[in-house]
Amino acid sequence: MNKSLFQSLRGGRASLPPMRILVTGARGKSSVTRLLTAALEACGAAPAGRITGVLPRELFKGRERLILRAGPGSVGEMKWWLGSLPYEAGSVVLENSAVAPDLQLLAWRWLKPSCTVLTNVRPDHEDAWGKGEEDAAGVLCSGIGGGPVFLPESAAGGMAAALLSARGCELRTCPDGKNFRETHLSLVRGVCEFLGLDEGKALGAASALAPDVADFQIFDEGEGRLACAFSANDPASAIDLFAETGWRSQETTALFNSRKDRTFRLASFKSFLCGLNWKRVAVSGSRPLFLPPGVEWVSIKRAEDLKTFVSFEGAVFGCGNVAGVPLEYLLQKRLRPEGGKRI
Numbered sequence: 001m002n003k004s005l006f007q008s009l010r011g012g013r014a015s016l017p018p019m020r021i022l023v024t025g026a027r028g029k030s031s032v033t034r035l036l037t038a039a040l041e042a043c044g045a046a047p048a049g050r051i052t053g054v055l056p057r058e059l060f061k062g063r064e065r066l067i068l069r070a071g072p073g074s075v076g077e078m079k080w081w082l083g084s085l086p087y088e089a090g091s092v093v094l095e096n097s098a099v100a101p102d103l104q105l106l107a108w109r110w111l112k113p114s115c116t117v118l119t120n121v122r123p124d125h126e127d128a129w130g131k132g133e134e135d136a137a138g139v140l141c142s143g144i145g146g147g148p149v150f151l152p153e154s155a156a157g158g159m160a161a162a163l164l165s166a167r168g169c170e171l172r173t174c175p176d177g178k179n180f181r182e183t184h185l186s187l188v189r190g191v192c193e194f195l196g197l198d199e200g201k202a203l204g205a206a207s208a209l210a211p212d213v214a215d216f217q218i219f220d221e222g223e224g225r226l227a228c229a230f231s232a233n234d235p236a237s238a239i240d241l242f243a244e245t246g247w248r249s250q251e252t253t254a255l256f257n258s259r260k261d262r263t264f265r266l267a268s269f270k271s272f273l274c275g276l277n278w279k280r281v282a283v284s285g286s287r288p289l290f291l292p293p294g295v296e297w298v299s300i301k302r303a304e305d306l307k308t309f310v311s312f313e314g315a316v317f318g319c320g321n322v323a324g325v326p327l328e329y330l331l332q333k334r335l336r337p338e339g340g341k342r343i
Contacts, residue, residue, distance in 0.1 A: 104143030222311030
């Protein structure tokens with residue numbers, strides 16, 4: 001069976017659209033992918049987008065469709081998705097879902113992007129990437145094979161710029177905003193200008209896009225308030241998001257949601273959890289073998305338990321991982337969106 005006929009039978013296409021964007025980085029990939037897809041849609045580029053993480057989804061024609069998995073996610077899912085793009089897609093925005101260093105370049109090879117967006121180079125996945133920003137930069141930049149690369153000015157000031165230049169990339173820096181969303185919109189502006197799209201339409205659509213399920217928001221729960229920063233998977237991002245609340249750490253409980261497949265993350269958050277003079281520090285989710293000094297374990301098994309905990313504590317800053325009870329809670333809020341405030 002020839003390739004074109006095979007693609008027709010499975011509902012895909014034989015070649016990729018001419019406008020192709022790869023999104024990579026330690027944090028914010030899904031948010032930037034959603035923003036870029038909305039911007040391209042407003043400009044008539046008919047984008048198909050794919051975001052990964054705990055809720056992998058396909059974005060097309062202004063709609064989101066959950067990608068159902070029979071097992072754990074794999075990098076091969078990106079190749080499968082690219083091979084099943086709808087015929088009507090005039091552009092594609094792909095989030096790189098690879099974690100292992102030796103798999104980082106696969107998305108770039110499969111997509112052959114018109115340009116790449118590097119959201120940041122913050123430390124993450126220390127068990128696979130190593131510790132610190134330099135190790136993170138080395139891994140993330142190894143996944144970019146060349147061409148134009150859009151990145152915030154803050155990311156261009158470190159090792160990433162030298163690594164990307166050595167790989168033959170054309171660096172296009174974008175101004176940092178006062179928060180993550182403004183920085184992400186700055187990246188969108190840069191990409192759309194490069195692609196020759198209507199900047200007004202693009203930024204208008206991206207700016208109006210509702211927050212994603214795991215985006216930073218604050219919810220009222222009884223007598224308390226929950227700052228949902230569970231998707232902040234590195235201490236630097238958690239610090240930035242806590243600063244946006246305007247709260248005092250002495251009056252706030254820090255709640256770290258643990259995952260059994262992210263055992264190194266709690267250790268990386270030790271300085272954040274133990275160094276900011278919190279009113280109380282608690283860990284929930286998958287129970288770790290060891291807890292940092294002064295940190296206690298709390299059993300939160302359902303979304304209702306989380307609501308009760310927040311109401312009792314007063315101000316709670318949630319961080320670490322979104323999978324598990326936090327995601328259950330956020331999905332409930334998405335279905336019944338009362339009390340949410342985007343920062």
